[in-house]
Amino acid sequence: SRREVLGRGRGMLGRGRGGLGLRGRGCLLPRVLRGHQKPPSQRLASMPPNVGPDAVPRGVWAHVAPLLESASALVQRWPIGSTLAFASTRGVLGDLAAQRIEDKEKPVDWGRVATYVGWTCLVALTIDRFVYTKLIPRLFPTVVNGVFRFDNVVKASLFDNGLITPFFFFPCFYIFKDCVLQSSGRPATSPQQAVQRYAAEWWPQNTACWVYWVPCHLVTFGLVPTHLRVGFVSAIATGYVTVLSYVTNDLDGKRKLKEKTE
Numbered sequence: 001s002r003r004e005v006l007g008r009g010r011g012m013l014g015r016g017r018g019g020l021g022l023r024g025r026g027c028l029l030p031r032v033l034r035g036h037q038k039p040p041s042q043r044l045a046s047m048p049p050n051v052g053p054d055a056v057p058r059g060v061w062a063h064v065a066p067l068l069e070s071a072s073a074l075v076q077r078w079p080i081g082s083t084l085a086f087a088s089t090r091g092v093l094g095d096l097a098a099q100r101i102e103d104k105e106k107p108v109d110w111g112r113v114a115t116y117v118g119w120t121c122l123v124a125l126t127i128d129r130f131v132y133t134k135l136i137p138r139l140f141p142t143v144v145n146g147v148f149r150f151d152n153v154v155k156a157s158l159f160d161n162g163l164i165t166p167f168f169f170f171p172c173f174y175i176f177k178d179c180v181l182q183s184s185g186r187p188a189t190s191p192q193q194a195v196q197r198y199a200a201e202w203w204p205q206n207t208a209c210w211v212y213w214v215p216c217h218l219v220t221f222g223l224v225p226t227h228l229r230v231g232f233v234s235a236i237a238t239g240y241v242t243v244l245s246y247v248t249n250d251l252d253g254k255r256k257l258k259e260k261t262e
Contacts, residue, residue: 076227079129086234087124091117094241101246112249116241119176123169124230131164132220132229142221150222157217165213166206174198177248201251208247212240 095116140152178194
């Protein structure tokens with residue numbers, strides 16, 4: 001009868017909401033994503049099964065979870081100090097790795113290491129802290145009204161890689177590298193000349209950056225709690241500092257060789 005059909009339809013809708021939709025215990029949205037809805041102090045404890053007792057033995061997780069919670073609380077208590085510590089570590093390790101890749105026999109250029117430490121600290125205080133933890137969560141929130149927004153995660157990654165990086169990060173990096181921390185024995189470089197050098201090297205620098213950071217930022221903006229993004233990005237950026245240092249040193253060498261031949 002008509003009443004039976006309507007009843008079945010309502011029952012299907014009910015199961016769609018509770019069992020296959022966006023609500024109820026059977027929600028398809030992973031609990032690691034729903035953890036964003038909880039306060040920062042509870043997020044680490046809300047991530048099983050993707051991270052937690054179902055992924056590692058319970059005895060191991062029982063020891064790891066308090067350490068992660070303590071680290072999370074420490075980052076929240078000392079945001080600037082932890083940011084500088086993360087940035088300095090990635091600057092040192094990243095450039096040392098790049099120098100070893102380039103020439104294992106050559107002694108370490110500690111002036112170059114200092115260049116990247118200074119740069120990573122500057123980036124961490126501006127882009128990592130302000131853009132990743134303040135601006136992007138307001139423009140592209142990961143969770144809206146309890147619903148995970150993957151489109152906002154993609155927009156956040158494009159915003160950083162398509163706007164912040166090519167038009168802020170790299171121009172400032174070239175000015176910092178060529179003007180502020182200029183090597184001894186080299187002629188003075190103006191900010192305009194530094195930006196012109198970047199314009200000539202725009203494509204190789206940005207393509208290397210995009211290959212590395214576009215997939216990484218899907219994790220940064222999709223899974224990592226806001227207050228832990230600086231630490232996560234710093235860990236991931238250690239590898240990128242190696243890439244940045246290697247690519248920049250290679251481009252500098254080619255430019256110097258071209259200037260000599262001319």
